[in-house]
């Protein structure tokens with residue numbers, strides 16, 4: 001073989017090896033890039049899923065029962081029925097439970113509405129629109145946005161001690177959600193009185209809660225405050 005032919009074959013082999021090398025390297029690069037891309041996409045997707053999850057959680061926290069508003073359940077209860085209901089409301093709202101304690105406790109004689117002479121303490125108070133029985137404890141309402149206000153119905157109305165509470169606390173601009181227990185009478189006439197006498201307070205219509213724990217909790221969960 002002459003020298004020219006040998007030089008040609010060597011040159012062709014070098015070029016061929018060079019081309020194969022180039023293709024191998026460039027195809028590896030492409031693979032790496034595409035791997036990188038798919039990694040980036042996966043990470044981005046994961047991140048965006050996390051963000052959505054975070055948002056979903058945020059939304060969960062914005063439902064009617066667990067929001068940023070500060071809640072108190074303030075109640076008067078002479079024989080424990082309204083107190084029990086107040087406890088159910090606390091379980092749902094996680095608000096602060098505050099009892100309105102009368103300075104002079106009501107005895108069973110005081111509460112006797114069957115007294116024929118209409119002269120039991122409770123009956124006399126309800127018959128006197130200016131009666132304001134004293135409250136024993138100090139109640140600070142300043143830092144609450146929403147107040148559930150509970151009481152038994154006495155002669156169709158809120159006990160006068162509830163008016164003592166409303167007269168002596170500035171609830172202007174706050175949301176007040178009344179609730180009551182009773183032997184059957186409804187809450188509406190007491191709420192009408194509140195709305196017409198404490199005009200700067202945002203009274204909601206409230207509810208008569210005589211139907212047990214589940215009904216109370218469902219009512220609270222359905223509120224949007």
Ligand SMILES: Cc1cc2nc3c(=O)[nH]c(=O)nc-3n(C[C@H](O)[C@H](O)[C@H](O)COP(=O)(O)O)c2cc1C
Nearest residue numbers: 077078079080081082152153155156182183184185
């Ligand atoms: C003085 C007095 C008056 C009452 N008047 C009414 C009334 O007008 N209508 C009614 O349905 N229940 C009436 N009740 C029943 C109470 O509203 C009911 O027993 C209530 O659940 C008691 O709540 P408490 O245990 O939290 O005090 C009266 C009870 C008392 C002691």
